[in-house]
Amino acid sequence: MNELTINCSLESPQEKKSKVIINVNNNLNQELVYKYMVGCNGVWDVLKDFTEDERTEWIPGKDGKYILMVQGKKVDGDKSFDYVSKMDYIIGKSEEKLINRVYLDKDKLKLGDKLSVTVDAAKFPLLFRYWIRIKDEWEMVKDYSAENVLSWAVKNEGKGEILVECKDLNSKNDFDDFQSVEFHVYSSKNIVITDFRCLTLDLLEDSELIFQVDSEHDSDRTVLYKFFKINSRGEMKCIQNYSTKRTVSYVETQSGEYRLLCFAKDMYSMNEFDDRAVLNFKVKKYNKIxxxxxxxxxxxxxxxxxxxxxxxxxxxxxxxxxxxxxxxxxxxxxxxxxxxxxxxxxxxxxxxxxxxxxxxxxxxxxxxxxxxxxxxxxERSREPVKIEGIILNRDNPVLRGKTVKAKVNASGGSDLKYGFIIRREKARLKVMDYSSDNFMEFIPEKSGRYELEARVKDSYSDREYDCHLIRNIEVLDYIPAVIDYILYPVKDFFLVGDRITVNSIIQNTENVVVKYVLNINGHEVEETDYISQKMYVFIPKYSGTYEVEIFARNVKSKREFDCKKEVSVKVKEALPVTDTRVTCSNLEFRCNMPVTFTAHSEGGKDVVYEFYIMERGDWNLVQGYSKKNYYTYIPFNEGEYKVLVLCKSQLNKSPYEDYSIFSFSTVSGEP
CATH class of the missing domain: 2.60.40.10 (Immunoglobulins)
Known part of the structure; x- marks a missing residue:
């Protein structure tokens, strides 16, 4: 063996004042000196400084959870120590067995997982206290209570240990019994940013710029992304705080050179970030003319x-x-x-x-x-030949392989002749000689930018043509998706529980797929795959601003999306409070006679009421906001009185939503 190990003359646990001999086993075949230390709750005491002795004596003075540590140093070494060995030791023994067993829901966890602990006790009621050993220190995670269960999120990798102490309700001991169990926390796969790109084709001033980041990580982990924009002066601005959204967009108002910095981290990571990437880009005022x-x-x-x-x-x-x-x-x-x-x-x-x-x-x-x-x-005098226009049977752009028909309308001359030239990327593909036919057709077999030039001349003209007109035709392998309209119920607001349907009216519908992203109050909560369904339905469960992003693309498109539109709706918990009124059962109002006023209203959710009384021209608050919708009042003087009721939904932050005033006059005497 090639290691330094330690052991004790007495096995843990022991009672305080016990004489414990700490022994060093040097299997390194090197001449070493040793330093003996003992730690408890993060405080370390030196039992013996560097010495050749391979044993030392320790007499603990109080109960606790200790770590024994021995450092080994080469006699002629330059380092503060060359080897180290540790072991746990508990001082304090129970007289009665109160804990049968400590159960863990799992002893192998990933960083951020919840560790569930259940204590099987011999009797109840008892008090339980929980300790976690993190690295070389014990940390109390829950003080004495009657609960025999604990849930705790693991935050450090490596070997860990949980210690449960328990005692009777009336016990004066620090603990009457204890038991520990070990677990292991494994690190998850490192998060690696694999791609960081801009989805916007033209990066122009005052237009939306869209960026997307991809990363490799364990499929069961939640990854958060944070984005910073950095301008050419090094000024940094956060454009998205940590969120699960890996696509970020913003509108740049100034042209220039920029960098986009992305931080990626596991949701449970204790690091500021686990990986980062920088994308350099340049924003132009406009495309070159x-x-x-x-x-x-x-x-x-x-x-x-x-x-x-x-x-x-x-x-x-x-x-x-x-x-x-x-x-x-x-x-x-x-x-x-x-x-x-x-x-x-x-x-x-x-x-x-x-x-x-x-x-x-x-x-x-x-x-x-x-x-x-x-x-x-x-200076010759005759009616000039003029092309009025070219009519095409298809809208631009045109799908590859579809027949394009063109008709020329021209005037002037005495006997007009028509010729046509088809070009693709400035190269001539087809020339149609002059004839009396003012129409033609062709089938584009490749995608690209085509030119259709129509030439018209009088049959008696000796020129190549008297007039001409060029129409540009863009031919694509597919027609990019275009969202014409987004249809949804037009309301000022919706209520929680309403069924909200968003319909997309899209050109070339059969060949277009759509992706929907639902955001609530700026947080992404749902993202579909690209699907053929042109209708998206959601039912809001709580109030806020709901935003649906609709991305459409042709099934043959290689782009992230061809077209994007957004719909934003506001959702409230309930209808506003309306139609508030105050009623009273009394027909006459006399001094020293109690009268009860009751408030009624429509709409709202968990409506609360507040009552004011105006007496002798002064308003006084007599009953603060509560669900009690009535108030009993005794007028003591003759005169004019008013009752004001304010009402609102309980969660509404406004001072009130609706109100009503009831006026009455009192007289003295018996009825």
């Missing part, structure tokens, strides 16, 4: 006096401003405007350059995106 298309509704050359519409197709930004500049024989400048089109009436022939400038309203520079077009105005 990009001009997809800058076109005119009519191709050049065109005639003087013709209204030509310049059209801008722009993505990005938040509040876009457009500026149209006509450079040429007769220049124009629209200045910045919110319109994405501009009508230019050509007045002089010549060659022109059309310029589109775009920027966000918050941008201080001249422009953020710019595009150019060349254009020619001549």
């Amino acid at each position: 990009y001009i997809k298309n800058f076109t005119t509704d009519m191709n050049y050359p065109q005639l003087c006096g013709v209204d030509i519409t310049l059209k801008a197709d722009v993505i990005g930004g938040r509040e876009l401003l457009y500026r149209y500049v006509i450079e040429g024989t007769l220049s124009e400048d629209s200045g910045y405007t919110t319109c994405d089109n501009y009508v230019w009436k050509s007045k002089q022939p010549g060659r022109y350059r059309l310029i589109l400038m775009v920027k966000d309203r918050s941008f201080q520079g001249n422009y953020e995106a710019i595009e150019y077009l060349n254009y020619v105005i001549d």
Whole structure:
């Protein structure tokens, strides 16, 4: 054996004043010196400082629960000690066996579990006291009482021991009998944050940002999460205190670089956190501005006096401003405007350059995106060809594999011809030559961004086209879920026990699944899986603010959700107190004659009443709030009196919910 052990000449327990010899067994084959100590209730006494003696004498002076400890130190060692050995020892013996057995509901527990202790006693009544040994100290967890059961949450890992002391009711001893039993607390699987990500595609100023954290842990453990936002100046703000919600959202009002710090901990952990993770992200004022298309509704050359519409197709930004500049024989400048089109009436022939400038309203520079077009105005006179519009048989976006049909409405010219070009991601897929047919159809076989360009020209025109128009079509493998409406009973408030039904009106219903998250007063209490049911029903059991988050996604979607909406309702314990009135059985009111007033009301829950009497112009409180709804009063003087009754539900924090006043006059004399 390669260890240092200790034993005693007398087995525990012993009576005080007993002579106990503590022996050291050195199986280390090393020359050591020894320090002998004894501890009780966290207080340690040195019996003998470092010595070569392998035994020492201890005579305890009082009953108690002791820990004997011997430290071993190498003779030429630099450490304060090299080895240590401990053992428990109890001083105090019982004369009568009062405890048959101490039962534990389980002797192997996880951190945070409840330890249930039951004492099987030989007789009753008795007094019981409970001690727990934590590491090297005994801690009283319950003083003497008649209860032979104890429930206690374990907070430390490792080997533990519970000691039960008992005595008769009239006993003057510290205890008459005792018994101990051991248990072991195992640590649960370490909580490890495995993923921390942002669910929001575009992180923009003044928009909701949604983050989610994933962690590995034992399935039977409850994990809490806490989130802090840290800005570029290092300023920290808690946006969610410890909660079981692993998804957090907030609205960032300032663009810039941020970090999100997540603390994760077991609900019963004594640590500030068990694991943490940091996510760096950047919030933009808006998405980069990009001009997809800058076109005119009519191709050049065109005639003087013709209204030509310049059209801008722009993505990005938040509040876009457009500026149209006509450079040429007769220049124009629209200045910045919110319109994405501009009508230019050509007045002089010549060659022109059309310029589109775009920027966000918050941008201080001249422009953020710019595009150019060349254009020619001549003096020939005829009715210009113009496309009025393109009609599609499907709304945008379009599902892959579905037939898209388009029809072009155009005017002008003498004999119009129509041509079509289909592009995907700017690459040409299909070109349909000019014909008299103003309609076409195609089937998109891949997802992506498509362009349908319709070209129209007069059959006598020698140009490639007289006018053209482009329609953008987004083709997806699935149609993202869109929640059109959330239907639920419209009330100012609901009552506890009401059945509240939330219906989701969703496009493409058959291919959409929905998840519901129920929060009560800001705390998540229920979260469903994604299900096909479009109706969610809950019955509130107590008052508060109930919020239902509805997440919808297509069954083929890889995203956490395609669309989200929220419903918030207020639930009260009862209807408000109304229709309060005061009645009295007396027909006449005379001095020195008692009169009883009774209050009646509608609504409320556990209604309480408060009575005031006005006598000689002064109001006096005569009966504070209670469930007693009547008050008996004796007027001693002639004159005008008033009775005021205030009432409210018992749990309502307001001074009152309703009231009523009863007036009467008294006269002297016998009836």
